Amino acid sequence: MSSPSHSLADPGTPGRKCGTTGLGVCLDAQRFIKLNAVCGIVFLLLGGIAALLLALTRWQTIHLLPVDWFYRILTFHGINMLILWILFFEVAILYFACTTPLNARLFSRKVAWVSFGMMLTGAVMVDYIILAGQADVMMTSYLPLVAHPLFYLGIILVAVGTLVAVFNYFATLYVAKRDKSYTGSVPIVTFGATAAAIIAVVTLLHGAVVMVPTFTYSMGWTPQPDPAWYRLIWWGLGHQSQQVNVCAMVSVWYLLTHIVLGSRPINEAVCRTAFVLYILFINLASAHHLLVDPGVGATWKIWNTSYAMYLAVLASMVHGFTVPAGAEIAMREKGYTSGIFGWVTALPWKNPAFSGTALSLVIFGFLGGITGVTLGTQQINIIAHNTLRIPGHFHVTVVGGTSLAFMALAYYVIPLIFQRDFIFRGVARVQPWIFGIGITLLSFGMSFAGSMGVSRRSWDIDAQGVYGPAAHLWLGVLGIGGVLAFLGLLIFVLLCVGTLFFGPKIQDRAMADWGTPPALAGSSPGSLAHDHYATKGTMVLTLVFLACFAVYYFANWKALADVWPVR
Amino acid sequence: MSLRPLTAPWFHGPAGHEKIWLGCAILWCFVMSLMMPYWHFRGKQNSTGEAYSVKPADFLARTEKFVAANRVGTFKGPASNPMLGDLPLVEPPAGGDAYLVGRMWQWYPALRLRLGETYRLHMSALDLQHGFSLQPLNMNFQVLPGYDHVLTITPTSKGEFTIVCNEFCGVGHSNMSGKIFVE
Numbered sequence A: 001m002s003s004p005s006h007s008l009a010d011p012g013t014p015g016r017k018c019g020t021t022g023l024g025v026c027l028d029a030q031r032f033i034k035l036n037a038v039c040g041i042v043f044l045l046l047g048g049i050a051a052l053l054l055a056l057t058r059w060q061t062i063h064l065l066p067v068d069w070f071y072r073i074l075t076f077h078g079i080n081m082l083i084l085w086i087l088f089f090e091v092a093i094l095y096f097a098c099t100t101p102l103n104a105r106l107f108s109r110k111v112a113w114v115s116f117g118m119m120l121t122g123a124v125m126v127d128y129i130i131l132a133g134q135a136d137v138m139m140t141s142y143l144p145l146v147a148h149p150l151f152y153l154g155i156i157l158v159a160v161g162t163l164v165a166v167f168n169y170f171a172t173l174y175v176a177k178r179d180k181s182y183t184g185s186v187p188i189v190t191f192g193a194t195a196a197a198i199i200a201v202v203t204l205l206h207g208a209v210v211m212v213p214t215f216t217y218s219m220g221w222t223p224q225p226d227p228a229w230y231r232l233i234w235w236g237l238g239h240q241s242q243q244v245n246v247c248a249m250v251s252v253w254y255l256l257t258h259i260v261l262g263s264r265p266i267n268e269a270v271c272r273t274a275f276v277l278y279i280l281f282i283n284l285a286s287a288h289h290l291l292v293d294p295g296v297g298a299t300w301k302i303w304n305t306s307y308a309m310y311l312a313v314l315a316s317m318v319h320g321f322t323v324p325a326g327a328e329i330a331m332r333e334k335g336y337t338s339g340i341f342g343w344v345t346a347l348p349w350k351n352p353a354f355s356g357t358a359l360s361l362v363i364f365g366f367l368g369g370i371t372g373v374t375l376g377t378q379q380i381n382i383i384a385h386n387t388l389r390i391p392g393h394f395h396v397t398v399v400g401g402t403s404l405a406f407m408a409l410a411y412y413v414i415p416l417i418f419q420r421d422f423i424f425r426g427v428a429r430v431q432p433w434i435f436g437i438g439i440t441l442l443s444f445g446m447s448f449a450g451s452m453g454v455s456r457r458s459w460d461i462d463a464q465g466v467y468g469p470a471a472h473l474w475l476g477v478l479g480i481g482g483v484l485a486f487l488g489l490l491i492f493v494l495l496c497v498g499t500l501f502f503g504p505k506i507q508d509r510a511m512a513d514w515g516t517p518p519a520l521a522g523s524s525p526g527s528l529a530h531d532h533y534a535t536k537g538t539m540v541l542t543l544v545f546l547a548c549f550a551v552y553y554f555a556n557w558k559a560l561a562d563v564w565p566v567r
Numbered sequence B: 001m002s003l004r005p006l007t008a009p010w011f012h013g014p015a016g017h018e019k020i021w022l023g024c025a026i027l028w029c030f031v032m033s034l035m036m037p038y039w040h041f042r043g044k045q046n047s048t049g050e051a052y053s054v055k056p057a058d059f060l061a062r063t064e065k066f067v068a069a070n071r072v073g074t075f076k077g078p079a080s081n082p083m084l085g086d087l088p089l090v091e092p093p094a095g096g097d098a099y100l101v102g103r104m105w106q107w108y109p110a111l112r113l114r115l116g117e118t119y120r121l122h123m124s125a126l127d128l129q130h131g132f133s134l135q136p137l138n139m140n141f142q143v144l145p146g147y148d149h150v151l152t153i154t155p156t157s158k159g160e161f162t163i164v165c166n167e168f169c170g171v172g173h174s175n176m177s178g179k180i181f182v183e
Helices: A027-058 A067-097 A109-131 A149-178 A188-218 A227-261 A268-281 A283-289 A298-333 A352-375 A389-418 A425-451 A469-502 A536-561 B016-042 B056-070
Strands: A015-017 A024-026 B051-053 B071-075 B087-090 B097-103 B106-108 B110-113 B119-125 B130-135 B139-143 B147-153 B159-165 B177-182
Touching: A024 A027, A027 A067, A027 A109, A027 A389, A027 A469, A067 A109, A067 A149, A067 A188, A067 A227, A067 A389, A109 A149, A149 A188, A188 A227, A188 A268, A227 A268, A227 A283, A227 A298, A227 A352, A227 A389, A268 A298, A283 A298, A298 A352, A298 A536, A298 B016, A352 A389, A352 A425, A352 A536, A389 A425, A389 A469, A425 A469, A536 B016, B056 B071, B056 B087, B056 B097, B056 B119, B087 B106, B087 B177, B097 B110, B097 B130, B119 B139, B139 B147
Parallel strands: B087 B110, B097 B119, B106 B177, B110 B177
Antiparallel strands: A015 A024, B051 B147, B071 B087, B097 B106, B119 B147, B130 B139, B130 B159, B159 B177
């Protein structure tokens, strides 16, 4: 069999040349990027509507939903946001990262159809069975809670469909190399996406190990798996999937700062090593969901928290430096050299792709990262486990971080892949700010209410009679933040959908510029490539970050020291 | 460049500001890693996960025996929370074992403890997973069916404390409540 070449450089390969960047676009990949991105955005909207209802219920003054619908919608929200929106969009990113940067053609259209079909079927199945009231078990579906078998089957289908897409990704990397569609080393965006894909395989295998026996149990074929075993393996799925998100998000940071500012990683070796650290050292961090569990000892908890987690934390702290440092170098080379922070004020804050990226980085690092590491400290978890502090943490990692970065990416994906310019560009410019501020408020509301002992996943706090006006106030902040974030999400979805139908078509011309900082007189590209002391602003910012981190961390040890002695 | 393959040699070690930051970050991760074993030996609040396998029916039988032997009164559940109902009030011997059952939707029984005494508090669930959340102190532990989770705990403040459930356990979850009194 003579297989056609998978290099877009060869004649006869279905591809086009991008009118904006001049890069090759594989038409097969383009179709599946479109399909997966559109599905992702639909699930984002569904999850977002659920989020609004939840925020208006936990806002105790409004208390919108009845009790059964609250838990139903909470399950629906978790599945649609954390699994469906994120996975569909990540598959789109994978198809992009293995084709355009390598000038390659997607390995197989058929495999992509199989993947897409399985994911969509599974997704519809899960959403249907939840809304039918047959799976009020939360996203985690902790045994002995048991849902309708379709719930588990749907999740298994989504997971296997994603694995098929990941296979297509690796196969494309292979044929691109074989057919010499590129020479040299893959760029950092593809490298980061590959790290995400590797972690996804590990994650989804955990999912299979835990979901298959739970499915057979729900069918009545096998005995009930042990609840503690379920928690251990489930978090091998639940936590690692978040690390897939982190890898994808960081890749998007590198991609967008490059597209908007022209920045490059200041040190390829260090940035790539950081991605490898994610792969090597995240696996055991799922332990930080079991820090106050029975049956696993203190040694196990401490080892699996610090050994594994802190090297992955190190990786995030590396990216947290190299991404802004890359931007600083690019800006200084363009001639924005005044003072320590002159380059910051000159950044294109009205470009939604840039403001989304910058907000994502700041929200993820300062809020999500600091709280996550602190709450995941073995003993500190005693004053945080299952309180609202936990969702207060992950809404600023996976929503303020990953989702916002993906939204920022859409401001380039839609013009470049769907080939339509955005409608209402002025509205688009404020969207990341509305969403970012909303989600930050939401997180503050959750975190402070959680510090006062308000638990997560609870319909009502008044029956207990122990929560005072301050806790109610913070739940109000949660509600207002939730409404604002929903508004930002709705604007995003309407802009995207409206643009797909009504956006001005782009054929053989460049997309409308969102705003990129022009080179000033005296700019000298590449002049700082070997100046290792040119990132003063980033140095100051990261040291401020470290100071905030230390204050929050030790304040929590102090709070812990005030509760009853226990062992 | 982030979007095109690299052709020139790209491997070089960290230098300058990047090296300084790497040093700070590694040092900080090291400090955080050492804090946990340090606290395990020097701190007073730790979760050791001490647990024993137990059948839910056996755990309930042990709890009933504990209640019968140590009951000192009745705790009248508040009118605001009809799901709780009345609970036996039980005072375990100082330094001895206490039992607490989590079930849909109450923590059974109510406990009376003495300030400064140390107790071995056995907790288990009869039906679903539950979350032991002691308010307003905000101390939280996981409670699973089939596991006798033992906390060696020393009350150091007086008053009335409420045990909230913070693991989802069905429609009555937000009403699931219990009591600990410290005198």
